[in-house]
Amino acid sequence: MRRTVLKSLLATAVLAATAGLPAVQAADKEIVIGGSIPMSGVFAFAGIGIHAGIQDYVKMVNDAGGIEGHKLRYVPEDSAYKVDQSVAAFKKITSQNKVNFYYGDSTAFSKTINPELDRAGTMIMSGASFATELNDPKKYPYQFIAGPDYTQQFGILLRYIAKEKPGAKVAFVYSDTEFGRDPIESSRGVAKEMGLNVAIEIMTPPGAVDVSTEIAKLRRARPDFTIFHGYILGPIPEFIGQARQLGLDTKFMGTFWTMDNSTVMQMGDVAEGFMGVMPYNYYYDTATPAPMLDKIRAMRPEYQNVPYIQGFLSAMLYAESARRTIAAGKEMTAANFKAALNSIENFDTGGLIGVPITIHGNTIPVGRIYRADTKAKRMVPASDWIVLE
Amino acid sequence: MDFDWLFLAEIVLAGLGAGGLYALTGLAFVMIYKATRVVNLAIGEMLMIGAYLCFGLATAMNMPMWLAILVAVIGSGVAGATLERVAIRPMLGESPISVFMVTVGLASILVGVVELIWTSEPRRLPEFMPSAPVMIGEAFVPPKVFYGFLVAAVLIGVALAVFRFWRGGVALRATASDQQAAYSMGINVPKVFSLSWTVAAMIAAIAGVIVGAVGGISSTMGVFGLSVLVVVIVGGLDSVLGALVAGLFIGVVESLAGGFLGGEFKLLATFMILIVVLLVRPYGLFGTHEIERL
Numbered sequence: 001m002r003r004t005v006l007k008s009l010l011a012t013a014v015l016a017a018t019a020g021l022p023a024v025q026a027a028d029k030e031i032v033i034g035g036s037i038p039m040s041g042v043f044a045f046a047g048i049g050i051h052a053g054i055q056d057y058v059k060m061v062n063d064a065g066g067i068e069g070h071k072l073r074y075v076p077e078d079s080a081y082k083v084d085q086s087v088a089a090f091k092k093i094t095s096q097n098k099v100n101f102y103y104g105d106s107t108a109f110s111k112t113i114n115p116e117l118d119r120a121g122t123m124i125m126s127g128a129s130f131a132t133e134l135n136d137p138k139k140y141p142y143q144f145i146a147g148p149d150y151t152q153q154f155g156i157l158l159r160y161i162a163k164e165k166p167g168a169k170v171a172f173v174y175s176d177t178e179f180g181r182d183p184i185e186s187s188r189g190v191a192k193e194m195g196l197n198v199a200i201e202i203m204t205p206p207g208a209v210d211v212s213t214e215i216a217k218l219r220r221a222r223p224d225f226t227i228f229h230g231y232i233l234g235p236i237p238e239f240i241g242q243a244r245q246l247g248l249d250t251k252f253m254g255t256f257w258t259m260d261n262s263t264v265m266q267m268g269d270v271a272e273g274f275m276g277v278m279p280y281n282y283y284y285d286t287a288t289p290a291p292m293l294d295k296i297r298a299m300r301p302e303y304q305n306v307p308y309i310q311g312f313l314s315a316m317l318y319a320e321s322a323r324r325t326i327a328a329g330k331e332m333t334a335a336n337f338k339a340a341l342n343s344i345e346n347f348d349t350g351g352l353i354g355v356p357i358t359i360h361g362n363t364i365p366v367g368r369i370y371r372a373d374t375k376a377k378r379m380v381p382a383s384d385w386i387v388l389e
Numbered sequence: 390m391d392f393d394w395l396f397l398a399e400i401v402l403a404g405l406g407a408g409g410l411y412a413l414t415g416l417a418f419v420m421i422y423k424a425t426r427v428v429n430l431a432i433g434e435m436l437m438i439g440a441y442l443c444f445g446l447a448t449a450m451n452m453p454m455w456l457a458i459l460v461a462v463i464g465s466g467v468a469g470a471t472l473e474r475v476a477i478r479p480m481l482g483e484s485p486i487s488v489f490m491v492t493v494g495l496a497s498i499l500v501g502v503v504e505l506i507w508t509s510e511p512r513r514l515p516e517f518m519p520s521a522p523v524m525i526g527e528a529f530v531p532p533k534v535f536y537g538f539l540v541a542a543v544l545i546g547v548a549l550a551v552f553r554f555w556r557g558g559v560a561l562r563a564t565a566s567d568q569q570a571a572y573s574m575g576i577n578v579p580k581v582f583s584l585s586w587t588v589a590a591m592i593a594a595i596a597g598v599i600v601g602a603v604g605g606i607s608s609t610m611g612v613f614g615l616s617v618l619v620v621v622i623v624g625g626l627d628s629v630l631g632a633l634v635a636g637l638f639i640g641v642v643e644s645l646a647g648g649f650l651g652g653e654f655k656l657l658a659t660f661m662i663l664i665v666v667l668l669v670r671p672y673g674l675f676g677t678h679e680i681e682r683l
Binding site for chain 1: 402406516644
């Protein structure tokens with residue numbers, strides 16, 4: 001009996017050892033993308049898209065043979081859009097895997113985990129945050145934003161406004177949250193530089209339902225353009241509805257998180273003419289050749305939202321950084337990944353972004369103005385691609 | 390520079406409009422508290438369920454909006470009765486903090502239900518109110534706010550009449566003032582409990598539909614309940630009149646603070662009032678001053 005037990009123990013040990021060998025080898029030849037993804041909670045509509053985008057790009061790369069002999073492996077955990085849960089997911093994923101790239105779900109998480117990234121020095125991170133604060137390569141050396149930060153998004157809008165109507169009166173309407181306040185102070189100066197007049201700044205408390213007080217203020221300021229920031233949908237439609245009822249002749253604009261096609265179309269009739277900045281082509285854009293969008297459409301015939309495109313592009317940039325690092329024969333460290341990312345110049349994203357991109361700092365300062373066409377139920381381009389220096 | 394009186398008028402009217410909704414939701418809160426002594430923290434989420442039910446019926450089932458509202462209100466009533474029977478009644482006799490925590494859990498569950506069925510994506514209720522601007526004198530009142538206020542005023546009037554004249558309303562008041570006496574007079578107290586939750590859920594559903602029509606619906610719209618909590622504490626947890634007066638008062642103060650000081654001062658003003666009232670009259674402006682003799 002004793003001998004049998006010993007035998008079986010030995011057999012198990014041998015099996016484990018031999019099975020372990022190829023596994024270790026495979027682990028050496030892989031690039032791991034970890035992610036605290038908000039699959040549930042208030043940000044789930046974005047998280048589900050982001051998750052699908054990363055997953056699809058990883059599959060696409062692996063089906064094509066991987067990167068320089070390395071397979072991509074994506075390890076997500078649900079963060080429920082809560083910082084503590086995101087951090088717990090980070091700890092779990094990074095303790096069980098040799099993570100090279102990480103996707104974070106919020107500004108708060110990006111800021112919280114930054115010292116950890118600096119200490120580890122093994123991975124770089126991007127995420128769902130476009131916070132201006134993160135666009136500081138000194139303070140956040142191992143992070144980047146797969147698009148323009150919020151101040152740059154305002155910059156793109158303001159540049160469009162300055163071209164359309166020089167000296168125009170502009171209103172900033174924003175929520176009293178970190179997200180809402182982000183670009184306001186910095187954009188005041190940008191507007192001034194462009195010869196625009198910021199006629200009024202209106203802050204709304206988080207969760208505000210009625211906006212009549214704010215409309216009374218807007219009515220008196222009579223801006224030519226009103227930029228919303230810090231909201232997804234509400235209270236924008238009510239704002240526009242009331243302004244139209246009052247016969248206010250102001251053009252309304254939004255930033256990334258308001259600009260998904262389905263979000264804007266939910267505004268109903270008031271969406272007509274609503275404009276905003278979008279750093280990516282929409283899923284259905286076919287005006288210019290976009291092989292990557294063709295592939296996405298072939299994989300997923302139904303509409304994919306802009307967080308999907310953002311997730312997809314993030315994974316593409318991770319892969320490109322890895323490719324450049326490995327090709328240069330360098331070690332896979334955070335510093336090398338970031339240097340590789342910053343070596344990206346005039347890079348073709350396969351049409352995800354309509355112009356070739358260059359990443360000098362922590363962002364991709366590119367975007368285009370889109371306008372809602374409610375009859376076609378689509379966002380249509382209202383400007384060329386605008387690249388900020 | 391001349392003072393802009395029209396601006397003041399518009400802001401006060403906007404405040405009254407918002408205050409009407411506070412008062413209506415406050416009424417639902419007070420109704421439950423008066424009858425069952427339960428501080429229902431899930432009132433904001435009950436309002437949200439009503440709005441989502443209406444949204445689901447109007448969009449997925451293509452019901453005309455009036456029918457969707459009607460069915461949503463009845464559905465919310467049934468849900469309210471069920472919640473009371475399943476989650477609240479078993480807690481009878483337990484410490485108030487336990488029941489309070491049950492309502493906190495309930496709020497969480499209701500948010501989860503909404504996110505499971507409708508996801509967390511913010512949505513819009515189909516338009517159902519007239520969109521022609523309403524002018525009172527020269528002051529502009531947004532139509533949704535105006536009609537929302539009218540509906541709230543009518544409903545509050547009906548609720549007050551029901552309290553005063555209907556047998557069920559009288560039974561509810563009797564139970565509120567003395568449960569033992571109500572029992573001995575043959576009033577079916579558990580039925581009164583159930584009735585209060587049913588009616589409160591129905592009122593909350595109507596408030597939810599109006600709030601949703603104005604500001605859109607999302608799984609976070611329950612935070613509206615937080616302002617309502619302030620309203621009922623300021624007015625007095627067990628006072629219908631208090632909910633009405635405090636609702637309008639808080640609405641106007643928030644609006645004035647937002648209009649003249651800035652949006653960031655709205656909640657600050659609200660909670661300052663709360664602190665002052667709690668310091669001066671801890672039982673609220675119109676609440677019952679209970680004297681405990683030891």
